[in-house]
Amino acid sequence: MKKNILNNYKPVKNTIIALALLSFSVVFSQKTKVSSKNTALFTSFSYTGNDAVYKENPLATNEFYSSILQGCYPDPSITRKGNDYYLVNSSFAMTPGVPIFHSTDMVNWKQIGHVLDRPAQLKVEDSGISAGIYAPHIIYNKYNDTFYMITTQFSGGFGNMVVKTKDPAKGWSDPIKLQFDGIDPSLFFDDNGKAYVIHNDAPPAGAALYEGHRVIKIWEYDLAADKIVQGSDKIIVDGGTDIKQKPIWIEGPHMYKKDGKYYLMCAEGGTGGWHSEVIFKGDSPKGTFTPAPGNPILTQRYFAKDRKDKVDWAGHADLVEGPGGKYYAVFLAVRPNDKDRVNTGRETFLLPVDWSGEWPVFENGLVPLKPKLKVPVGVKNQSGTNGYMPNGNFKFTDNFKSGKLDLRWIGIRGWRESFTTLSKDGLRISAFATNIKAKTPTSTLFYRQQHASFEAVTTINYQPKSANDLAGLVCYQNEGYNYTFGITKNEKNYFIVLQRTEKGISKLVASEKISLNGNIALKVTTVGDAYTFSYATDEKTFKNLGETVSGDILSTDVAGGFTGALIGLYATSGNDIKP
Structure with missing residues (x-):
């Protein structure tokens, strides 16, 4: 591993799952407040890869x-x-x-x-x-x-x-x-x-x-x-x-x-x-x-x-x-x-x-x-079928109605069970007071970015109660480098906002007043380094917000560290984005 971690590392010298989760939730709740009033319902998510290398190199049998x-x-x-x-x-x-x-x-x-x-x-x-x-x-x-x-x-x-x-x-x-x-x-x-x-x-x-x-x-x-x-x-x-x-x-x-x-x-x-x-x-x-x-x-x-x-x-x-x-x-x-x-x-x-x-x-x-x-003799490539992990250009969809979260969904620092609930309506995220810039658990469910060029779309039913509330999508390299794209409130009006955070400093890229009359679709599309964010109040007619932005802050080259970029379904009652 790299030297910045080694220099900070000081090694220490000197099961029942249900009980373990229970004890964790008690400790966790002392650190992170969950808002019972601020919840966001995500009814679907889709991720589609679109890399040229797989288009130009199709697989033989x-x-x-x-x-x-x-x-x-x-x-x-x-x-x-x-x-x-x-x-x-x-x-x-x-x-x-x-x-x-x-x-x-x-x-x-x-x-x-x-x-x-x-x-x-x-x-x-x-x-x-x-x-x-x-x-x-x-x-x-x-x-x-x-x-x-x-x-x-x-x-x-x-x-x-x-x-x-x-x-x-x-x-x-x-x-x-x-x-x-x-x-x-x-x-x-x-x-x-x-x-x-x-x-x-x-x-x-x-x-x-x-x-x-x-x-x-x-x-x-x-x-x-x-x-x-x-x-x-x-x-x-x-x-x-x-x-x-x-x-x-x-x-x-x-x-x-x-x-x-x-x-x-x-x-x-x-x-x-x-x-x-x-x-x-x-x-x-x-x-x-x-x-x-x-x-x-x-x-x-x-x-x-x-x-x-x-x-x-x-x-x-x-x-x-x-x-x-x-x-x-x-x-x-x-x-x-x-x-x-x-x-x-x-x-x-x-x-x-x-x-x-x-x-x-x-x-x-x-x-x-x-x-x-x-492939080895006698083996058939079944990637993406029969429960096998996909590769190449593939599509992953989730309507959150299977009764359990797909194993590819992860948390960062916080356990998924502490902020997510599945029902016949979809995935409900209960907001923490921490926002995406916190170096503590946030109420965000993450999916790995798996292509240089991709499209990710989620449908959300959400009505923020105050300016402190926000829910939507994040593109995340770490707490200091990310994009937040979501729905919030300012006085009596609702807004779609896009914020860029670099070196922990946030800047509003764009915002637009909207009407909330039901589900809203949020979409991020990339072609290599070019990222675009768009939304649809009718779930099908998408409108771009903020034109095209650079994905530089989502790279390890700029943000540092050892992880890849993540796409998050996110809710917070600690919003600081002001449209």
């Missing part, structure tokens, strides 16, 4: 898109039990935390829930959006038939922690705190019964040679007690592949054993344009580890900046043996928009890997990444 999870699904990790594959991602301050996906063929993925799905496991209510949960590693231990997920939680006093389960679809344990510093921990289970934790850390005090100098450290792990063995730690990589070249940000380590040798694969170069994946080999888990002569084994850093269908920042990978003994890697990468900005965040990509020789070779991992891959 034996193909699938290499970006298997579009939008903010970074730092993927994957494991296998028999014919079942499980994949997890970083979730930062999103609630629930750590989305988890299942597949039997590496092509078609269903979200089966979240690993951290209750307040006892995840405490991010006061967290920065790019704090919270970092780089989860999921692994199955065949020797005790148990799944583990180990991660760093930069919030709630957790630090490094592990949870475990016998069945990923049936919930995970409460967190077990682990007493070591650093980030990006992973577990390795050797075939002699021993277990280890590997992670990124700072060099010993006074030994840092340059900015970004990090080390990879290993500890023995006591499986019976779920704790590291104190005094067993050892640095196994110092700096990276060649410390003479001053490599930066060696992190995201994963260990594998093949043909009697131990392989250590890590990200190197930081999570931006110099990102890469490198690999080392040793005779034991504690080394000595020798870097591969062909490092890096995955990167996009050497190619023309203006290349077509650009995919960039590739790295932070994990390997798994797939169907038929073929290896695959999941990794993060980004798809910049027409202004070379990253609004969709770091996404999960997949590549086949040839590990028939001494070293794993990412197939086409050292050329500009292509948008499509061949």
Whole structure:
């Protein structure tokens, strides 16, 4: 992870779901006031992707898109039990935390829930959006038939922690705190019964040679007690592949054993344009580890900046043996928009890997990444059908009448159950006193932006009681960088307003007086960096508000951090927009 988070991180040294939710709601209500009078009814939502790369590269029947999870699904990790594959991602301050996906063929993925799905496991209510949960590693231990997920939680006093389960679809344990510093921990289970934790850390005090100098450290792990063995730690990589070249940000380590040798694969170069994946080999888990002569084994850093269908920042990978003994890697990468900005965040990509020789070779991992891959023999691409996650250009619709929220809806810092209610009429959001600029929970239900070009439309039935009330759509990178597009009141009149917030400073872009006679449709449309906001009082004849605005503030390039842009259904009784 990046240095701004590391410098602020001070690691801590020394289940019944219903009761956990109840106890959380009591604590939560002491911090956040819910307005029983100010509620907004959302009767529908639709999101439609419209990226040129998918139009220009349609799939044949034996193909699938290499970006298997579009939008903010970074730092993927994957494991296998028999014919079942499980994949997890970083979730930062999103609630629930750590989305988890299942597949039997590496092509078609269903979200089966979240690993951290209750307040006892995840405490991010006061967290920065790019704090919270970092780089989860999921692994199955065949020797005790148990799944583990180990991660760093930069919030709630957790630090490094592990949870475990016998069945990923049936919930995970409460967190077990682990007493070591650093980030990006992973577990390795050797075939002699021993277990280890590997992670990124700072060099010993006074030994840092340059900015970004990090080390990879290993500890023995006591499986019976779920704790590291104190005094067993050892640095196994110092700096990276060649410390003479001053490599930066060696992190995201994963260990594998093949043909009697131990392989250590890590990200190197930081999570931006110099990102890469490198690999080392040793005779034991504690080394000595020798870097591969062909490092890096995955990167996009050497190619023309203006290349077509650009995919960039590739790295932070994990390997798994797939169907038929073929290896695959999941990794993060980004798809910049027409202004070379990253609004969709770091996404999960997949590549086949040839590990028939001494070293794993990412197939086409050292050329500009292509948008499509061949499906394995006997596998049918079912993305977007039968409950499988869609990719490419797709449409997601929700009328909120299924009785439960789709797993793709998330909160930021606050749990969805604390402000949402589903009924036969749709989704009702009860407004908090906090507005979208708060660094505390807000009453906002978020959907990830998954395309550079998209259209999102919601229908809302809402009548604000005062100037403090507002409900509508937000386009959100974080509390200091966002657009708010909604309905509010000024004296006796109702208004549609559009506000831009940059560096925490808000500016009214446009406002227009309207009549409220029923449902109003709100729409945001993007073509790359160009965003337009429009509304329809008859749900079909849309009128633009504020002309075209830049999506720059919704990019990590401008706003910073590690998350992608989100689209939110939003209500507040703490509105400060004055039409």
